[in-house]
Amino acid sequence: MKQEVESMLKSKEINPTVNRMLVLDYLLELKSSISLTDLELSLESFDRVTLYRTLKTFEERGLVHKIEDGMGITKFAICQDSCKAGMHHDLHVHFYCHNCKQTFCLPKTQIPEVKLPENYQRQEMELIVKGICSACAK
Amino acid sequence: MKQEVESMLKSKEINPTVNRMLVLDYLLELKSSISLTDLELSLESFDRVTLYRTLKTFEERGLVHKIEDGMGITKFAICQDSCKAGMHHDLHVHFYCHNCKQTFCLPKTQIPEVKLPENYQRQEMELIVKGICSACAK
DNA sequence: ATAAAAATTGCAATACAGTTGCATGCTGTT
DNA sequence: AACAGCATGCAACTGTATTGCAATTTTTAT
Ligand SMILES: [Mn+2]
Ligand SMILES: [Mn+2]
Ligand SMILES: [Zn+2]
Ligand SMILES: [Zn+2]
Numbered sequence: 001m002k003q004e005v006e007s008m009l010k011s012k013e014i015n016p017t018v019n020r021m022l023v024l025d026y027l028l029e030l031k032s033s034i035s036l037t038d039l040e041l042s043l044e045s046f047d048r049v050t051l052y053r054t055l056k057t058f059e060e061r062g063l064v065h066k067i068e069d070g071m072g073i074t075k076f077a078i079c080q081d082s083c084k085a086g087m088h089h090d091l092h093v094h095f096y097c098h099n100c101k102q103t104f105c106l107p108k109t110q111i112p113e114v115k116l117p118e119n120y121q122r123q124e125m126e127l128i129v130k131g132i133c134s135a136c137a138k
Numbered sequence: 139m140k141q142e143v144e145s146m147l148k149s150k151e152i153n154p155t156v157n158r159m160l161v162l163d164y165l166l167e168l169k170s171s172i173s174l175t176d177l178e179l180s181l182e183s184f185d186r187v188t189l190y191r192t193l194k195t196f197e198e199r200g201l202v203h204k205i206e207d208g209m210g211i212t213k214f215a216i217c218q219d220s221c222k223a224g225m226h227h228d229l230h231v232h233f234y235c236h237n238c239k240q241t242f243c244l245p246k247t248q249i250p251e252v253k254l255p256e257n258y259q260r261q262e263m264e265l266i267v268k269g270i271c272s273a274c275a276k
Numbered sequence: 277a278t279a280a281a282a283a284t285t286g287c288a289a290t291a292c293a294g295t296t297g298c299a300t301g302c303t304g305t306t
Numbered sequence: 307a308a309c310a311g312c313a314t315g316c317a318a319c320t321g322t323a324t325t326g327c328a329a330t331t332t333t334t335a336t
Contacts, residue, residue: 119272120244125265157313
């Protein structure tokens with residue numbers, strides 16, 4: 001397990017420090033995304049700034065992606081697969097649950113194409129669907 | 139003109155004070171949306187809190203809608219038409235320009251339907267397209 | 277293995293958007 | 307004119323994001 005986490009960091013050219021391995025391990029367990037504040041609450045021994053910079057590094061190297069959850073909170077989630085440093089391929093839908101306040105990646109749900117007005121040049125897209133998640137719907 | 143602004147406020151059951159008429163007038167001139175901070179810079183004579191509460195009232199009465207611009211900034215824009223107090227019909231796409239940092243409503247560009255995984259219940263959607271706006275593309 | 281260099285971390289401080297409480301001022305009504 | 311109710315401004319507070327710098331850890335080169 002620890003071996004796996006370490007090589008995952010190395011493959012993204014991230015120095016595998018103890019801290020970073022613990023953070024990555026935690027993110028991998030997680031079913032949804034997490035905000036910096038919630039991460040700080042979950043991993044109490046870490047300084048907030050360290051977690052901030054850890055997430056920033058992870059994002060820059062293509063290991064996690066940033067999600068605007070649609071309620072003004074920034075969250076982070078492990079990238080699915082093909083993301084590289086400075087190159088995220090993150091065209092899936094995100095789902096915000098009004099009940100549990102969690103934000104889920106829906107990697108199998110692609111963002112459909114939209115036709116923009118004349119002269120608008122698209123570079124990225126974000127689609128946030130809000131409602132009740134499957135766990136809360138039961 | 140002033141007459142028009144006043145009756146617009148009244149039709150949404152908002153008390154037409156001098157301040158509110160000036161803010162609404164400014165918003166109507168605007169081609170794109172605006173953040174609280176930028177509004178404060180544009181209308182210097184107003185206190186930030188007054189503008190905050192003005193926008194909040196406008197939003198609650200269905201006169202403006204709130205936009206998460208995808209970069210963590212909340213912006214406000216005049217509603218198109220059928221919005222009522224507590225009931226926004228805001229399923230159009232928003233466009234964020236990386237060059238001028240403005241966020242545009244694209245009222246003619248609807249958000250396409252997406253099929254969610256089993257048991258997810260949709261209530262709202264937000265689609266932000268990022269890139270270069272038509273003015274900056276020239 | 278050790279020393280030097282480079283990267284990482286923690287603490288303190290700052291920046292900044294959003295929000296609330298309260299005293300004051302304004303407006304319309306009796 | 308007196309009153310009630312809403313609107314406004316100021317000060318203060320919250321919460322998140324971000325930076326500077328010194329201390330510590332990790333890596334690299336002897
Ligand atoms: Mn995602
Ligand atoms: Mn809009
Ligand atoms: Zn839920
Ligand atoms: Zn532009």
